[in-house]
Amino acid sequence: MIDFKQEQIGAVLYVDDEQNNLNSFRSTFRRDYRIYTANNAVEALKSLKSHSDIKVIISDQRMPDVTGVEFFEKIRYIYPNKVRIILTGYSDIKAVMDAINKGQVYRFIDKPWNNNLVKLAIQDGIDLFNTRHSLADKNESLQTAYNELDKFVYSVSHDLRSPLMSILGIANLAELDLEDKKALEYFSSIKGMVGKLDGYIHQIIDHYKGSHSMDNSDSIDFNGLISEIIDSIKYHPSAQGVDFRVEINQLDEFRSNRMNIKTVLSNLISNAFKYQREEESGKFVKVIGDVTSSQAKITVSDNGVGIKEDKKEEVFNMFYRAKQDNTGTGLGLFIVSEAIEKLGGTINLESEYGKGTEITLKLPGKSE
Amino acid sequence: MSEKLSIVIVDDNEIDLMIGERLLSRVDDSIVVYTFSCADDVLLWLENSKIEELAEVTLFLIDIYMPVFNGFYVADKVIEKFEKLPKQAACYLLSATIDISDTRKINRNSKVQGYIGKPITVHLFKDLILKHRL
Structure with a gap:
């Protein structure tokens, strides 16, 4: 119980070259905090090393070996989480203001000090320390959870x-x-089911990657990206038996989130292959595009089964499946529309049932 | 051209080895296929084989995720060995991982010819044979 309370309260290190000040500080605040004192910078460093419970450091500005601000500058990177407060007379105020503005010092207290103000400053300092600490803890456990999720996904x-x-x-x-x-x-059915399960795994991974890719901005070469996609489905x-044509006109560098764009294009292209009319000859899938640094306009078209007029809205919904033959998971276009939203782009679907489908994407490029 | 040709497949998954071997026999049954289910064995074989024997190897297909030594390590050893020989062999890495471009990032320095996503198919073997003129 006491430990917990002390943990919440924490300890204060006070550095001052005048022994009288150290004594009076200790006697004033020893009931409220654990107090450590040091009468020069070297002693203060020793104290910091041996007392990890110190949360707030108060230092006098005027000391013979180093000034308070100089001392804080030195320990700032070794003990970044400890809160630094400076004690100073009016004559040094300019140097101290400067230090505060540079973020080296959290607060200053003027001399001679007012007990209540010091107490308030220490309490604020401890609160700040505790907040920083728990934030760091949470960040760390969040990072661990992310890493584990990454491992799981891979x-x-x-x-x-x-x-x-x-x-x-x-x-x-x-x-x-x-x-x-x-x-x-029988084997053909097995293959169909394997394909379905595999599609599902792909989409889970795509979805995961899409929702975890932050605001990454990558330079995107659409020709390279599309040939990568084709390599994985050829x-x-x-x-088989589908003519694939790519005409991308890209002269400028285009920047956006590569993962999301890949998700969109690979879903659209594999759909174009998947929904061909079986008995048709001259089957084709065509990707054409115009890319400038500010916009990428990409059209994926095919002469496949097409989409019925009344189904055009539905295809972007989760778990909607166009075919009855078990090849789809019903997630593809849902993931596409999510990714497009993240990219800040638009998607337009033109389709004639029994003739083919043409999907046009407009994606904004990010500036550097 | 009565040159003897061979392909080496390294994979800890015995079933994938069998698939590779049988598919290749469908594509061209004159090709000699060596299969190894562990990295140690293939490294030992490299060490002990005669130069004439290695000269017949045109293609190495090596699975990335194997216990003890991974595919990158094995491929590096293979390439190192062949650099001393008059004739080079092409090395490809195999994996069932979805995003092979991620795998590529892990090892940019490797001198492998490329990455192949599983499953290996007849079409793929035909392409490879055409490309490397087995």
């Missing part, structure tokens, strides 16, 4: 996906090796 990305990709590999192999019609049908069955 292990989801790898450990969960690794066996899934083995299953997909075996199913691919089975399709090459087997001739039995029923077996082929072996997917839906991409």
Whole structure:
């Protein structure tokens, strides 16, 4: 009980070269705080080293070896959280004001001191120390939680996906090796389900990354980004037999959040591949864009299944699925619209059922 | 051209090794496939193989996440070894991780040819064979 109370109260170090001042300070405040005293800077450093409970340091400005402000300047980086208060006569006020403005000193008390004002200053100092301390604690535990979440997400990305990709590999192999019609049908269903689960993992990761990427501003090369996306889906069955064209006209540097833009484009491009008309020949997916430093206008179009007029609003909702065949998770466009909102951009959807879809993005570029 | 060619696959996941081996036999059954399920074994093999034997290796596919030695380490060792040989082999790293560009950031210095996302497929092998003219 006493410990807790003392922890809340804390200790004060008072540095002054005049022994009389030290004595009177101690006798005035010893009932309210634990008081340590030192009559020069060297002693004060020793005291700080051995008493970690010190929260507030009060120093006289005029001392023979160093001034109070100089002393604070020295310890500022070693003990950044301890609150520094200076005691001074009127003649030194300019130097002290300067120190306060530079953030070296929290407050000053003029000499001769008024007990109530000193007490108030110490109490404020201790409160400040406690606040700083608990904020630092909270930041640290928040950081730890973030790091753990990061680790979790990466292990989801790898450990969960690794066996899934083995299953997909075996199913691919089975399709090459087997001739039995029923077996082929079963393996094709397995592949479909693996694809669905994999899509889900992708979207969870995308969503996580999108919501955790702060205001990162990266230089974005749209051609490079799109070829990265294509690399990851070109072996997917839906991409077979589809002509893919990219025409990006980018002369200036464009800055924005790369993660969010990648999320948007990879969802839109993989949708364009996924929702093709099966019996159609001449299937294509086209990405065209004009990029300046202030705006990126990107259009993703296809001649796939298209979207019915009355469904156009719904496609951006969570868990809405356009097809009945279990390929989607119903999260894709929901994540896209969230990411677009974060980027401060707009999305426009034009679609004719049975003919194709054209989605146009306008994204603002950030200035450096 | 009756040159003997071989591909080395290193992966701690035995099933992925089997998949790689069998897919390759579908693409071209004249290619010799060496598989290693642990980094130690492949490093030992590199150490003890004759130069003529290594000269036949055109391609290394190495999984990134393996116990003890990871794929980056193994790839560096492979590249180091081949730098002393007259003919280089191409090294690719394999992973099931979604964002391979993240992985790339971990090791920018590596001299590997590229990164391949799992699962490996017939199309991928065909592309690789075309690119490196096996």
